Amino acid sequence: MSQESTLANLGESESLRRTIGRLIQGEYTLVGPGDDAAVVRAPDSRYVVTTDTMIEVHDFRLDWSTGFDLGFKAIASNVADVAAMGAKPTALVVAIALPGTTDISWLEAFADGLNAAITELAPGAEVVGGDIARSEQVFISVTAHGDLEGREPVLRSGAKPGDVLAVAGTLGRAAAGLSILQSGIADVISAFDDLVGIQLRPQPPISAGVSASLAGATSMLDISDGLARDAHRIAKASGVSIEINGKDLQGFEATLEQAAMRLGVHSSDWVRFGGEDHSLLATFPADAVIPREFKPIGQVVTQTDNLVTLDGIELQQNGWDSIRG
Amino acid sequence: MSQESTLANLGESESLRRTIGRLIQGEYTLVGPGDDAAVVRAPDSRYVVTTDTMIEVHDFRLDWSTGFDLGFKAIASNVADVAAMGAKPTALVVAIALPGTTDISWLEAFADGLNAAITELAPGAEVVGGDIARSEQVFISVTAHGDLEGREPVLRSGAKPGDVLAVAGTLGRAAAGLSILQSGIADVISAFDDLVGIQLRPQPPISAGVSASLAGATSMLDISDGLARDAHRIAKASGVSIEINGKDLQGFEATLEQAAMRLGVHSSDWVRFGGEDHSLLATFPADAVIPREFKPIGQVVTQTDNLVTLDGIELQQNGWDSIRG
Numbered sequence: 001m002s003q004e005s006t007l008a009n010l011g012e013s014e015s016l017r018r019t020i021g022r023l024i025q026g027e028y029t030l031v032g033p034g035d036d037a038a039v040v041r042a043p044d045s046r047y048v049v050t051t052d053t054m055i056e057v058h059d060f061r062l063d064w065s066t067g068f069d070l071g072f073k074a075i076a077s078n079v080a081d082v083a084a085m086g087a088k089p090t091a092l093v094v095a096i097a098l099p100g101t102t103d104i105s106w107l108e109a110f111a112d113g114l115n116a117a118i119t120e121l122a123p124g125a126e127v128v129g130g131d132i133a134r135s136e137q138v139f140i141s142v143t144a145h146g147d148l149e150g151r152e153p154v155l156r157s158g159a160k161p162g163d164v165l166a167v168a169g170t171l172g173r174a175a176a177g178l179s180i181l182q183s184g185i186a187d188v189i190s191a192f193d194d195l196v197g198i199q200l201r202p203q204p205p206i207s208a209g210v211s212a213s214l215a216g217a218t219s220m221l222d223i224s225d226g227l228a229r230d231a232h233r234i235a236k237a238s239g240v241s242i243e244i245n246g247k248d249l250q251g252f253e254a255t256l257e258q259a260a261m262r263l264g265v266h267s268s269d270w271v272r273f274g275g276e277d278h279s280l281l282a283t284f285p286a287d288a289v290i291p292r293e294f295k296p297i298g299q300v301v302t303q304t305d306n307l308v309t310l311d312g313i314e315l316q317q318n319g320w321d322s323i324r325g
Numbered sequence: 326m327s328q329e330s331t332l333a334n335l336g337e338s339e340s341l342r343r344t345i346g347r348l349i350q351g352e353y354t355l356v357g358p359g360d361d362a363a364v365v366r367a368p369d370s371r372y373v374v375t376t377d378t379m380i381e382v383h384d385f386r387l388d389w390s391t392g393f394d395l396g397f398k399a400i401a402s403n404v405a406d407v408a409a410m411g412a413k414p415t416a417l418v419v420a421i422a423l424p425g426t427t428d429i430s431w432l433e434a435f436a437d438g439l440n441a442a443i444t445e446l447a448p449g450a451e452v453v454g455g456d457i458a459r460s461e462q463v464f465i466s467v468t469a470h471g472d473l474e475g476r477e478p479v480l481r482s483g484a485k486p487g488d489v490l491a492v493a494g495t496l497g498r499a500a501a502g503l504s505i506l507q508s509g510i511a512d513v514i515s516a517f518d519d520l521v522g523i524q525l526r527p528q529p530p531i532s533a534g535v536s537a538s539l540a541g542a543t544s545m546l547d548i549s550d551g552l553a554r555d556a557h558r559i560a561k562a563s564g565v566s567i568e569i570n571g572k573d574l575q576g577f578e579a580t581l582e583q584a585a586m587r588l589g590v591h592s593s594d595w596v597r598f599g600g601e602d603h604s605l606l607a608t609f610p611a612d613a614v615i616p617r618e619f620k621p622i623g624q625v626v627t628q629t630d631n632l633v634t635l636d637g638i639e640l641q642q643n644g645w646d647s648i649r650g
Contacts (some may be wrong), residue, residue: 035562036406036545039410045368046365047367047372049365050363055459058459085361094376095466097464130376131378132376139462139466141378141464143418153355153362
């Protein structure tokens with residue numbers, strides 16, 4: 001790492017040029033990066049838009065995550081919110097702030113991570129604009145857009161008694177990966193590098209969002225703060241209660257059992273309360289053909305005092321709060 | 326300020342609820358804040374999108390700017406980029422990260438500042454989503470959207486020899502305000518509170534962006550980094566040179582003369598190199614009827630070695646670089 005290739009030395013224009021020059025192009029962009037703003041197609045005259053922020057110390061550590069990892073995660077966590085509306089991701093803008101001493105190679109790896117996540121999770125989408133600024137604490141803010149392709153958005157508020165509750169994607173893996181990293185035990189980290197990988201580069205089932213919408217999903221969200229907390233959100237927004245069946249979670253727990261034993265914790269805590277897998281939680285009418293990506297884990301009932309129960313017992317709203325921690 | 330009303334104490338949901346509850350509604354929103362994403366109308370099946378970040382220490386100081394000021398400035402600087410495309414601002418998402426010890430009243434004032442800027446500068450627009458997170462350094466990241474209403478976007482690259490160069494809005498006022506704040510001299514700050522006010526709460530001529538587009542502007546941008554640097558951007562993108570006439574800048578300098586004398590500086594430096602007024606710089610064909618908000622200050626000529634000249638002498642590209650400072 002030479003002095004010459006730091007961001008402070010290269011300046012904003014050259015840093016932007018080198019980063020933007022690496023980005024892949026998408027199918028929805030009419031005017032891409034480089035002007036005051038981009039211009040993006042909205043084929044059905046509407047667009048979905050969501051924003052999410054990642055902050056050093058609170059959301060990631062630079063000794064755990066590479067630039068590539070953070071680029072990947074920034075895209076994955078945001079396109080999951082687009083998918084949770086039943087939309088197809090189309091365009092993103094990315095703002096990043098970092099110390100002037102950062103080497104340009106870190107930023108180039110970040111851009112490669114953006115590309116990799118788009119290619120794997122949201123083909124056809126594109127980073128259409130961005131901002132690079134200087135800060136002491138690293139800060140990444142992404143705004144993602146999506147195309148509903150003429151369908152109605154799937155909100156959190158449409159769940160009805162009698163609906164089936166189902167999840168697409170993994171539960172507890174990202175939380176397990178975090179616990180493993182926090183343990184600091186090198187051979188545990190090495191043995192469970194698949195779980196660590198999900199924490200660093202989540203793999204949400206993006207196309208399942210459109211599948212759910214087409215199948216008639218009545219409500220949906222992405223599980224960013226844990227099954228318990230996010231199930232509460234659907235129950236509250238829809239005015240219903242949600243019953244989760246413990247036996248349907250056993251498969252998720254089984255895949256985490258070995259790691260849990262090594263760390264002396266319960267795998268069920270990761271599955272119930274762990275966030276950041278960005279899996280999709282949705283409800284479907286009882287007579288719907290549930291898409292193959294989704295696994296039923298419970299049902300929607302008339303609202304009672306307990307918004308979410310697991311095998312009949314109240315499931316507390318434990319989970320991640322982005323301000324309290 | 327009581328312990329009970331800090332963000333750390335209230336948590337994310339309650340902090341979001343109190344902030345979102347204050348926001349005014351707009352004309353383009355189909356699904357507003359509160360779900361995984363918002364849904365916004367794009368009447369002509371396209372939208373303009375731009376993002377910009379403000380960072381404590383580098384872009385603002387909390388002892389100079391109130392929460393209200395920062396909310397106002399975050400909107401103003403972003404809708405100026407939308408206007409610079411010839412579009413009407415429609416929807417915004419706002420991400421803010423700040424210490425958990427911050428009192429909720431600060432965040433409420435920030436929301437009020439967002440509202441005030443929208444009401445004054447971009448009526449009909451709305452904050453459709455956001456994110457509140459915890460950090461040690463305050464970060465504000467805004468993504469703004471706009472509606473081209475069927476028109477072609479006005480890019481930086483369309484200026485042609487023979488075009489007239491014109492500016493809508495003020496030049497050098499925000500920079501003068503910054504110099505005054507930096508002087509730390511209380512009675513100067515008080516005497517020139519109008520200039521300080523423009524630094525803290527810029528007043529870009531947003532509706533002039535649409536006027537310029539309707540009048541046939543061939544290129545446009547908002548002056549965020551100073552007339553010299555931003556004129557260079559048009560010249561470079563368009564493959565032309567730009568001649569600025571010193572006599573046409575005298576009016577801008579005259580209004581800053583008293584403040585400049587008090588600080589012992591040249592008002593012309595503020596006018597030529599000062600950023601953050603977010604005024605609109607545009608080029609028009611010689612036979613266009615230039616909208617009344619715009620004042621001609623020069624002309625476009627065939628490209629020479631000097632991309633921008635002032636009275637025939639090269640104007641260096643001095644100005645603000647968001648990474649180098």
